[in-house]
Amino acid sequence: MRMYIYVFLFIFVFFTARSVLAAALETEETPRSVALQQAFSAMMADPGNTRLTILYVDAATAAGDLEGAIGALSRLLLANPDLPAIHLRLAALYHALHSNGMAELHYRQALSLPLDPPQRQEAEHGLIELAASANPISGLVQLGVTRQSNATAGPDSQARIGGTEVTPQGKFAARPDWNSFLYASLNHSLDFDDSAGTRWDTALSLYATLQQHAAYENLTYGKLTSGPTWLVGETPAETLHLYAVAEVLGWGNAPFSTTGGIGAAWETPIDPDITSRLELEALDRSYDNRATYPTATDENGGTAIARYILSYRWQPGDVAIIRLQATDDIAQKSDWRYREWRVVPTMVHNFTGLWGADSSWQFALELQWAWRPYAGPNPTIDPAITRSDRERSAGIQLQLPIAEGLSSRTAASYLQEDSTVENFRYTNWVMATSLQLVF
Amino acid sequence: MLRGSILLLSLIAPACGFAAPESPGRVGVAAAVSAVAEGWLHVDEVRSLEVGHDIWQGERVETNDAGLAQLLFIDGSTVTVGNRASLVVDDFVYDVSAQHGHLGIAMSKGVFRFVGGRLSKDGSVTVRTPTALLGIRGAIVLIEVSPEDGATTVTMLYGDHVQITTPSGGSQMIRRAGFSSSVAHDGAPSAPRRIEAGRLHDLEGLLTRSPGTAARKQATLPAKPAVARSESGATLTAAQPVAIGVTEVAIIGQAAIVLESAVTESAVTLGKSSTDTATLSAVAGTLIETPLLSQAVGASAVATDSSFVVFKPVATGQVTIGGTVLLPVSQTSTAGRTTTGSSPQATGTSAVKP
Numbered sequence: 001m002r003m004y005i006y007v008f009l010f011i012f013v014f015f016t017a018r019s020v021l022a023a024a025l026e027t028e029e030t031p032r033s034v035a036l037q038q039a040f041s042a043m044m045a046d047p048g049n050t051r052l053t054i055l056y057v058d059a060a061t062a063a064g065d066l067e068g069a070i071g072a073l074s075r076l077l078l079a080n081p082d083l084p085a086i087h088l089r090l091a092a093l094y095h096a097l098h099s100n101g102m103a104e105l106h107y108r109q110a111l112s113l114p115l116d117p118p119q120r121q122e123a124e125h126g127l128i129e130l131a132a133s134a135n136p137i138s139g140l141v142q143l144g145v146t147r148q149s150n151a152t153a154g155p156d157s158q159a160r161i162g163g164t165e166v167t168p169q170g171k172f173a174a175r176p177d178w179n180s181f182l183y184a185s186l187n188h189s190l191d192f193d194d195s196a197g198t199r200w201d202t203a204l205s206l207y208a209t210l211q212q213h214a215a216y217e218n219l220t221y222g223k224l225t226s227g228p229t230w231l232v233g234e235t236p237a238e239t240l241h242l243y244a245v246a247e248v249l250g251w252g253n254a255p256f257s258t259t260g261g262i263g264a265a266w267e268t269p270i271d272p273d274i275t276s277r278l279e280l281e282a283l284d285r286s287y288d289n290r291a292t293y294p295t296a297t298d299e300n301g302g303t304a305i306a307r308y309i310l311s312y313r314w315q316p317g318d319v320a321i322i323r324l325q326a327t328d329d330i331a332q333k334s335d336w337r338y339r340e341w342r343v344v345p346t347m348v349h350n351f352t353g354l355w356g357a358d359s360s361w362q363f364a365l366e367l368q369w370a371w372r373p374y375a376g377p378n379p380t381i382d383p384a385i386t387r388s389d390r391e392r393s394a395g396i397q398l399q400l401p402i403a404e405g406l407s408s409r410t411a412a413s414y415l416q417e418d419s420t421v422e423n424f425r426y427t428n429w430v431m432a433t434s435l436q437l438v439f
Numbered sequence: 440m441l442r443g444s445i446l447l448l449s450l451i452a453p454a455c456g457f458a459a460p461e462s463p464g465r466v467g468v469a470a471a472v473s474a475v476a477e478g479w480l481h482v483d484e485v486r487s488l489e490v491g492h493d494i495w496q497g498e499r500v501e502t503n504d505a506g507l508a509q510l511l512f513i514d515g516s517t518v519t520v521g522n523r524a525s526l527v528v529d530d531f532v533y534d535v536s537a538q539h540g541h542l543g544i545a546m547s548k549g550v551f552r553f554v555g556g557r558l559s560k561d562g563s564v565t566v567r568t569p570t571a572l573l574g575i576r577g578a579i580v581l582i583e584v585s586p587e588d589g590a591t592t593v594t595m596l597y598g599d600h601v602q603i604t605t606p607s608g609g610s611q612m613i614r615r616a617g618f619s620s621s622v623a624h625d626g627a628p629s630a631p632r633r634i635e636a637g638r639l640h641d642l643e644g645l646l647t648r649s650p651g652t653a654a655r656k657q658a659t660l661p662a663k664p665a666v667a668r669s670e671s672g673a674t675l676t677a678a679q680p681v682a683i684g685v686t687e688v689a690i691i692g693q694a695a696i697v698l699e700s701a702v703t704e705s706a707v708t709l710g711k712s713s714t715d716t717a718t719l720s721a722v723a724g725t726l727i728e729t730p731l732l733s734q735a736v737g738a739s740a741v742a743t744d745s746s747f748v749v750f751k752p753v754a755t756g757q758v759t760i761g762g763t764v765l766l767p768v769s770q771t772s773t774a775g776r777t778t779t780g781s782s783p784q785a786t787g788t789s790a791v792k793p
Contacts, residue, residue, distance in 0.1 A: 040515060044467075044511065047471070047490060047491055047511055048471075067556075067579055067597070067598075068554075068556065070579065071509075071511075071515070074509070074519060075470050075509045075517070076471075078472075078473050078647065079473070081648040094596070094597070097597045097616075098616065099579070099596050099616045100617070101617045101639055104636070193633060195614065195618055195631035197614065234576065234600050234614070236616070
């Protein structure tokens with residue numbers, strides 16, 4: 001019952017944030033919008049002046065008013081429909097708006113006219129990109145190495161067993177280690193090409209680590225979601241995605257858990273630059289006992305997750321994201337039942353670096369706070385103490401372009417877990433470097 | 440300067456059965472008008488629309504067989520009017536500071552492209568046709584209205600949505616770019632379907648290329664070399680209009696070189712001789728720095744509107760364009776063609792003719 005109240009609170013926060021942000025952004029005036037207004041006024045006063053029209057197009061494009069730029073550029077074609085540079089700019093603008101039919105039309109119009117080599121290359125590359133965007137399959141592959149100061153998540157100091165303090169040893173002690181890892185995701189979207197925008201979206205994620213020393217910490221993880229997506233509301237940016245979820249987790253080279261469930265994701269724009277997304281999942285987890293963990297099945301049970309994600313693109317290439325997540329885990333035994341509250345603000349900044357295309361370098365900063373109280377004490381550990389964890393982490397990441405679709409990623413993060421139970425107090429420094437291929 | 444053949448009927452002309460508002464105000468300007476044959480007179484208040492003319496609330500805009508125009512509204516919306524089209528600006532209210540208001544247009548026939556401005560973002564734009572009422576929100580829309588029976592086809596190229604309603608109560612919403620819905624006379628709007636690429640090409644062609652375009656170019660470029668006398672007394676001659684890449688050169692009027700540039704990266708070389716040159720960008724409408732020109736080539740530039748840059752020689756010397764000597768300029772005040780120094784130099788597509 002309490003979980004439903006939490007979900008209701010999430011929805012309330014969602015609608016409140018949406019209204020407040022929309023109202024605040026309506027009155028915001030940035031230097032770019034001021035420049036746009038000035039350029040528009042100058043163009044209105046002398047609409048036949050091509051120079052002023054081009055200046056307005058540039059100002060409108062910089063301010064994100066791509067429709068205004070399209071209207072102005074279209075006017076130039078009335079005077080002379082055979083302007084390849086204008087066709088190329090219109091094609092790029094329509095392409096940015098995902099109006100692929102119009103983008104293709106203008107790229108082909110440009111190609112039918114005399115072009116210099118860079119223009120021809122731009123038009124042909126544009127058509128290739130349009131064809132690629134129509135491909136229903138996309139994904140990425142990431143291969144790298146990680147160094148962790150505490151790969152076993154062992155307690156920083158002492159542990160407790162049966163209420164008695166002990167010194168963790170062997171697999172239960174904190175231990176640094178290297179690992180190599182592989183992450184791959186594959187997405188498929190089948191568009192039914194109907195007016196409701198119906199499509200069937202399927203996503204597969206795979207993650208595997210191979211520890212250098214602590215092989216008992218090797219992880220393999222797979223997640224599959226699949227289900228329909230519809231346009232809802234009055235804009236094409238507002239979608240509802242219902243899906244089935246299946247997860248498998250392997251730990252220490254043996255199966256550890258399987259999960260099945262359903263989910264729903266509702267994405268809606270608050271503003272052209274702000275998107276909100278509400279996700280709800282209901283999952284059933286099943287664990288496998290093992291020699292080293294004969295009571296794993298105590299964790300069997302259901303899990304309900306609610307996530308609210310707010311994304312704000314304050315300028316091209318820069319995104320601020322905040323994720324609020326609530327989890328209710330209903331395990332068989334009370335010492336494994338918990339609720340978790342998690343806040344994750346993230347900032348992503350794309351910029352022009354020493355090499356590569358404009359804004360092809362990316363820097364990201366992520367912070368996390370989580371509070372995780374458990375329902376009851378674990379008598380094996382200490383019957384007198386009910387576990388309650390507080391998690392804090394901070395991480396940075398730098399992504400650099402290498403070639404088309406290929407980039408390198410370097411990341412560093414620090415995790416600190418505080419707990420009422422000493423067994424779960426630990427810190428972990430993580431450094432990772434990898435190559436990523438996007439297709 | 441381009442002249443138009445767009446006619447305006449009087450301010451009180453009714454459109455689609457709706458009465459014009461009592462207090463018309465300025466709603467925008469005619470931002471583009473294609474140059475074709477002359478228009479016709481209907482009543483005393485008809486005028487030929489020209490670029491820069493104000494557009495008023497309640498005004499009817501009509502195009503003839505070859506006319507094209509674009510109306511630019513104060514909120515940033517634009518309506519491109521195809522040929523044989525007719526529309527009336529029914530209603531326009533816009534609070535500039537609050538950026539709120541309403542735009543209502545009645546389209547009785549023809550092909551139009553509407554690009555939404557500030558009012559469209561709030562969904563405050565309505566378009567009436569003989570068979571449908573369109574509510575446009577943040578969209579770029581193509582609208583076809585049949586002159587025979589008012590049947591309407593709406594294609595959303597981009598945007599949030601277009602809501603279509605009919606007098607009979609039918610309703611449809613287009614929410615996907617590239618989808619169209621049609622409303623026949625006394626019918627309900629069809630379910631939106633993706634528009635075919637060929638049909639999209641045809642519609643865009645109706646909105647960018649008037650049948651008179653080729654005739655217009657012929658009318659502005661002389662078929663034969665012309666002689667003109669500059670204000671300084673120098674004499675200019677020109678070859679046949681040449682095309683260097685997509686650049687066309689001709690002589691119009693007195694002592695002027697008209698350069699029509701169609702490529703933004705096109706470089707034009709101007710110089711007194713083959714070794715004393717300045718290379719400048721010839722973006723259509725660019726104002727070329729006068730001191731630079733005067734120093735380098737002995738000519739000053741006067742920027743015009745549209746696609747033309749006009750040069751006026753102010754000193755003796757040759758003016759070369761694109762490496763080909765086209766215009767020997769001398770003090771000889773001969774009303775005819777001169778052969779002085781008129782040898783072609785580079786690889787232009789046309790040579791100077793004596």
